[in-house]
Amino acid sequence: MKLLENRTAVVTGGAQGLGYAIARAFADAGADVVIGDLDGEAAAAAASSLDIGDRAIGVACDVVNLDQVEHLCATAVERFGSLDVMVNNAGITRDASMRKMSEEQFDQVIAVHLRGTWNGLRTASGFMRDQPEGGSIINVSSIAGKVGNLGQTNYSAAKAGIVGMTKAAAKEVGFKNVRVNAIQPGFINTPMTAAMRPDLIEAKLADTPLGRAGEPSEIASAVTFLASDMASYITGVVLEIAGGRHI
């Protein structure tokens, strides 16, 4: 029996990067997978590339829009019969020093990360609390939410907010066997980090005991663990996956 067999998992922002790696790991672990992303065609293409046939689908979903998140989760339940794992992964950056950051840049990042995660958390836990077996929700924070990143007052605030939200929600829905955890990745090779300045990348790696960037698959394996019954007594934790950075 595979780790996530007979489970249905939804991953937001799953068309590329960490979300896609998580969707792939879930598929490999036997789950039915629903990929939500801004671009519905990209989500469908990502789902079909998982090579598990009609056990993976893609759905257009802007996580900032509660109706669309409800549609995403309802589609998972209608199509596969349950919603067992929810990964609130969708994210953006709009970096600038505070002097140069516009209100719009601040609001966009807060909306996608905080409102988006809350939309997913609220909707998924609503389905999961009605299932006898409960469910597992994983929120994607960042090491930036622990230490703060230069040029990312918006992003660091949002990622720290996800930590508080995770712990509050874990207390609220634990009695229904719904577990809520967060991960804090460090520097991981994805399209989001590909555009960073080489000197900044070098500085981050110099501060990383394992001495290298992480790979999306290394995030995905930890998320698969948290999603599975292997983590059945773990809730409200924040798991750093950062090669030892900022310990």
Ligand code: NAP
């Ligand atoms: P990525 O490669 O840019 O992928 C993010 C995905 O989310 C994209 O497909 C993007 O679509 C989608 N997305 C953006 N806004 C959305 C919205 N409103 N609704 C639905 N989907 C949306 O980024 P990543 O590096 O994989 O990051 C994934 C998550 O990990 C983010 O929450 C990020 O903050 C977090 N994280 C990443 C790192 C890292 O080093 N990479 C470290 C710590 C935390 P578009 O491409 O169409 O915009």
